[in-house]
Amino acid sequence: EAQVTQNPRYLITVTGKKLTVTCSQNMNHEYMSWYRQDPGLGLRQIYYSMNVEVTDKGDVPEGYKVSRKEKRNFPLILESPSPNQTSLYFCASSLLVGRAEAFFGQGTRLTVV
């Protein structure tokens, strides 16, 4: 089954404690990205990657890191989480074609206290 798998689905952490949200896709997609969803703001792109070892900033990259060492995996790293990073996070993947459907993971609800 074609899917994007994100883990964990829920996470509560404390300010400053490094965390990683994993993302893996099994569709051999070149393009992967991370979004955060906040009430009244829709989804905003954090980082994206067009292929292995190629990553770039989206609209709201501050406080986040990513890596793309393998085509299927695209982890999101918060080195020192802060309460303003409390949000719902989505990983997405697609082919490198404009009309391509983006496939989304099931989301990670992150709370930073």
Next chain:
Amino acid sequence: AQTVTQSQPEMSVQEAETVTLSCTYDTSESDYYLFWYKQPPSRQMILVIRQEAYKQQNATENRFSVNFQKAAKSFSLKISDSQLGDAAMYFCAYRREGGSEKLVFGKGTKLTVNP
């Protein structure tokens, strides 16, 4: 920068009735794609329908159809014969031609379906 505007934060419809969700966008590009995504309470983002800007014909997927007005930069979603399972957040999204371009999302419309 491209922007997508959904002017209706919330909408409601009676079961079996028809509802239209509005979306406008701002772009100077001529080649692009428009999407409607559905997000039910499960949080899963599901593609409902897509429209290529170069196509004049409006896209249709079963009970879902769009009214694409390129000159007006308008892309509304019509849901016919609404069902309880249609209750969700609906996001309009834009992507410029070129596979490396990001999806730009509107802020969403929460649709309630009343039995």
